[in-house]
Amino acid sequence: MDKGWGLALDTSSSSSPxxxxxxxxxxxxxxxxxNNNNNRMFPILGFPVNLTRNTEDGGDRKITSEVDFFSDxxxxxxxxxxxxxxxxxxxxVKKEIISTDEKHVNTGLQLANTGSDQSVVDDGVxxxxxxKRAKTTELAQLQVExxxxxxxxxxxxxxxxxxxxxxxxxxxxxxxxxxxxxxTENEVVNAKAEEKNQSVGGGIVPRQFxxxxxxxxxxxxxxxxxxxxxxxxxxxxxxxxxxxxTRDHIRNxxxxxxxxxxxxxxxxxWGPNKAxxxxxxxxxxxxxxxxxxxxKARVSVRARxxxxxxxxxxxxxxxxxxxxxxxxxxxxxxxxxxxxxxxxRKQVQRCAEDKTILVTTYEGTHNHPLPPAAxxxxxxxxxxxxxxxxxxxxxxxxxxxxxxxxxAILPCSTSMATLSASAPFPTVTxxxxxxxxxxxxxxxxxxxxHAPFQVPNFFQGQQQPQNFAQAAASxxxxxxxxxxxxSQEIGSSHLTTQASxxxxxxxxxxxxxxxxATAAITSDPNFTAVLAAAISSIIGGGHANNNNAxxxxxxxxxxxxxxxx
DNA sequence: CGGATTTGACCGGCGC
DNA sequence: GCGCCGGTCAAATCCG
Numbered sequence: 180m181d182k183g184w185g186l187a188l189d190t191s192s193s194s195s196p197x198x199x200x201x202x203x204x205x206x207x208x209x210x211x212x213x214n215n216n217n218n219r220m221f222p223i224l225g226f227p228v229n230l231t232r233n234t235e236d237g238g239d240r241k242i243t244s245e246v247d248f249f250s251d252x253x254x255x256x257x258x259x260x261x262x263x264x265x266x267x268x269x270x271x272v273k274k275e276i277i278s279t280d281e282k283h284v285n286t287g288l289q290l291a292n293t294g295s296d297q298s299v300v301d302d303g304v305x306x307x308x309x310x311k312r313a314k315t316t317e318l319a320q321l322q323v324e325x326x327x328x329x330x331x332x333x334x335x336x337x338x339x340x341x342x343x344x345x346x347x348x349x350x351x352x353x354x355x356x357x358x359x360x361x362x363t364e365n366e367v368v369n370a371k372a373e374e375k376n377q378s379v380g381g382g383i384v385p386r387q388f389x390x391x392x393x394x395x396x397x398x399x400x401x402x403x404x405x406x407x408x409x410x411x412x413x414x415x416x417x418x419x420x421x422x423x424x425t426r427d428h429i430r431n432x433x434x435x436x437x438x439x440x441x442x443x444x445x446x447x448x449w450g451p452n453k454a455x456x457x458x459x460x461x462x463x464x465x466x467x468x469x470x471x472x473x474x475k476a477r478v479s480v481r482a483r484x485x486x487x488x489x490x491x492x493x494x495x496x497x498x499x500x501x502x503x504x505x506x507x508x509x510x511x512x513x514x515x516x517x518x519x520x521x522x523x524r525k526q527v528q529r530c531a532e533d534k535t536i537l538v539t540t541y542e543g544t545h546n547h548p549l550p551p552a553a554x555x556x557x558x559x560x561x562x563x564x565x566x567x568x569x570x571x572x573x574x575x576x577x578x579x580x581x582x583x584x585x586x587a588i589l590p591c592s593t594s595m596a597t598l599s600a601s602a603p604f605p606t607v608t609x610x611x612x613x614x615x616x617x618x619x620x621x622x623x624x625x626x627x628x629h630a631p632f633q634v635p636n637f638f639q640g641q642q643q644p645q646n647f648a649q650a651a652a653s654x655x656x657x658x659x660x661x662x663x664x665x666s667q668e669i670g671s672s673h674l675t676t677q678a679s680x681x682x683x684x685x686x687x688x689x690x691x692x693x694x695x696a697t698a699a700i701t702s703d704p705n706f707t708a709v710l711a712a713a714i715s716s717i718i719g720g721g722h723a724n725n726n727n728a729x730x731x732x733x734x735x736x737x738x739x740x741x742x743x744x
Numbered sequence: 745c746g747g748a749t750t751t752g753a754c755c756g757g758c759g760c
Numbered sequence: 761g762c763g764c765c766g767g768t769c770a771a772a773t774c775c776g
Contacts, residue, residue, distance in 0.1 A: 497749060499768060512767070516748095526767095 477606040478560035479540040481530070488527050489539055492553025493517055495525065506531040518547035536612050563607045 482489055488511070495513035503510045508529035515523040523543035530536035541560045549557050 496747090498770095500750075501766070501768095504765065510766090 476564040477540050477542045478563045479538060479606055479608040480556075480560070480611065481536055481538050481608060482611040483535050484537040485535070486537070487511075488513070489537060491539075491556040492550055493523070493545075493557070503528065508534060515543075515545060517545070517549070517553075521546050533612075540606070559609070563609065 480489070488495070494516045496516040497511055497513050499512040500509050501512070506528060508531065510526055510528040513525050513527065515521040515525075521543075523541065523545050525542070526538075526540040528538050528540075530538055541564075544561055544564075545557055
């Protein structure tokens with residue numbers, strides 16, 4: 180429940196590994212809020228994030244809250260004032276400032292106005308009254324700023340709620356549209372098949388065997404290859420029938436054993452055989468290939484974790500465990516149980532080379548609304564998969580598109596994205612273990628029938644974040660999550676002109692790539708979710724993740740912790 | 745007692 | 761054709 184996983188995000192350096200395992204232990208063993216005053220997290224994209232800022236004395240200082248952030252910003256320079264500041268800060272912590280009424284604020288403002296006239300008075304004759312007045316002034320200023328920020332936060336939260344609601348509605352519409360379009364597309368495909376069969380003297384496949392009926396598919400074996408995918412896309416709550424007696428009905432209709440002919444297993448299975456079937460089908464065309472690939476696209480996440488499974492906000496039910504060849508650690512199979520009939524599955528296995536690394540492989544797209552905690556991972560994996568597939572689908576620019584994809588997904592230098600060359604399906608691996616990967620290539624995508632390719636580093640020499648927005652952007656940049664990085668990359672290009680200028684100098688083609696990536700991203704529905712999550716994480720404070728009172732004991736790295744179910 | 749997990753069996757694909 | 765392997769099922773078991 181409180182097992183978290185997330186990212187070690189260091190805004191001051193990029194050399195430290197990401198101790199995901201320690202994140203879990205932190206989240207498990209440091210739930211005492213009393214110890215977390217200095218480790219309050221800002222959830223970024225659903226991941227509560229601890230921010231650190233470089234202080235004047237060279238050490239990292241965690242931004243513990245908005246109050247702390249602002250109090251620190253108003254930090255007086257002199258030691259005497261520093262004591263006052265500490266007093267003010269303590270007052271803030273005690274929330275006395277919150278209870279101050281508006282009248283007090285006005286008084287403070289007046290004092291602030293008059294205080295400048297008195298600033299010429301010799302410090303040596305400063306009295307307690309002046310100190311008091313200075314405190315009051317500072318207090319009032321802080322309060323005004325706090326109130327302003329509170330109102331701003333309130334507005335932003337309202338906006339976020341609106342955006343989130345819109346996104347959910349759009350997501351449902353998208354699912355419905357995809358089903359509808361898929362149905363139409365398959366009819367076109369089948370019409371072509373009919374023409375082909377006719378031209379070669381083959382029989383005409385009865386149309387009624389090619390379409391969906393009542394949420395299940397009455398499929399002739401001859402055309403099951405092309406229409407199996409149809410059942411995948413139609414894997415909506417209508418598939419609930421599968422759990423009941425419908426399965427037997429389908430078994431009987433197919434006249435086979437039934438297990439692998441049931442819609443559930445055929446649509447949700449992710450063995451290579453199914454895709455191969457589709458690829459070998461006589462009715463194969465680009466569309467069918469695309470759909471087959473789409474169904475089989477996988478997103479693998481490598482993260483350090485001592486837990487048996489990372490928490491990604493979704494509910495999973497284990498349905499199997501196998502010993503995989505070449506790995507002493509068993510591979511566990513999970514399916515999403517947040518909605519009946521959800522086709523999403525995942526495999527969890529420890530890395531054979533480094534057992535502290537947990538490899539989680541996701542396949543499929545959720546057919547149901549996701550909680551905010553699950554939105555980040557789902558959006559990330561979905562975006563990575565869809566963008567990977569968009570690259571794999573563009574046969575004309577088989578090299579260029581993946582490059583763009585790779586650049587877009589994992590632009591930062593320490594990110595690792597790999598695919599097994601032998602993998603039957605396009606799989607993107609998001610490596611959150613950072614430099615634990617012995618692979619010297621900063622980024623590799625491996626697709627079937629394509630050699631792995633590399634993309635250059637984007638953020639070499641990136642500037643240290645100079646403000647909160649930049650820090651957040653830096654977090655995105657270093658987050659290793661494709662969706663986050665995509666959105667961040669665009670944002671940072673506006674936020675940090677200097678940095679992007681450097682990038683352009685280093686990568687002359689970057690501008691084009693970013694433009695193309697921008698177009699791709701903005702057309703991606705997941706972008707909305709990522710953006711919403713980003714806004715939420717920044718303004719939502721602990722609300723979105725109030726069950727995360729986790730402490731990061733790592734003095735150097737800030738941690739984004741990911742609360743699960 | 746119901747839901748989740750475990751685990752042996754089963755199945756299909758693939759390579760030889 | 762046979763064996764290996766990955767993926768899945770489902771009865772048995774566990775657990776809260």
